[in-house]
Amino acid sequence: MDNNPITTSIRKVIFENYNDVDLKFNNDQVFEILKQNEKIDPSLTINDMEVYFKELCDAEILRNIGQNFNTQWFKLFEPIEKIQCSSCKKESYIISSENRICQNSSCGSTL
Numbered sequence: 111m112d113n114n115p116i117t118t119s120i121r122k123v124i125f126e127n128y129n130d131v132d133l134k135f136n137n138d139q140v141f142e143i144l145k146q147n148e149k150i151d152p153s154l155t156i157n158d159m160e161v162y163f164k165e166l167c168d169a170e171i172l173r174n175i176g177q178n179f180n181t182q183w184f185k186l187f188e189p190i191e192k193i194q195c196s197s198c199k200k201e202s203y204i205i206s207s208e209n210r211i212c213q214n215s216s217c218g219s220t221l
């Protein structure tokens with residue numbers, strides 16, 4: 111497990127697996143990949159993740175396109191870009207309309 115914020119881990123999973131604006135994917139799929147990669151606390155449940163997906167929807171990175179019981183379907187508004195910070199060397203996963211600021215909260219350099 112790493113100490114990235116969960117939303118950063120979600121962005122990375124989407125970048126690596128679903129980075130296509132025509133693709134539909136859901137919270138269960140992303141959650142399964144996060145668990146397999148041991149990127150999240152194993153005690154977390156899919157319901158605990160809802161707040162993080164909502165945060166990404168509020169930031170207009172994800173568009174909620176439908177819900178079926180606990181499964182929420184999403185599409186990207188635009189592809190996510192991976193940018194390595196020249197200062198801390200960590201990778202940020204952002205879309206073009208976001209501020210180009212390193213997502214490592216202890217860094218915050220301009221990308």
Ligand SMILES: [Zn+2]
Binds near residue numbers: 196199219
């Ligand atoms: Zn940085």
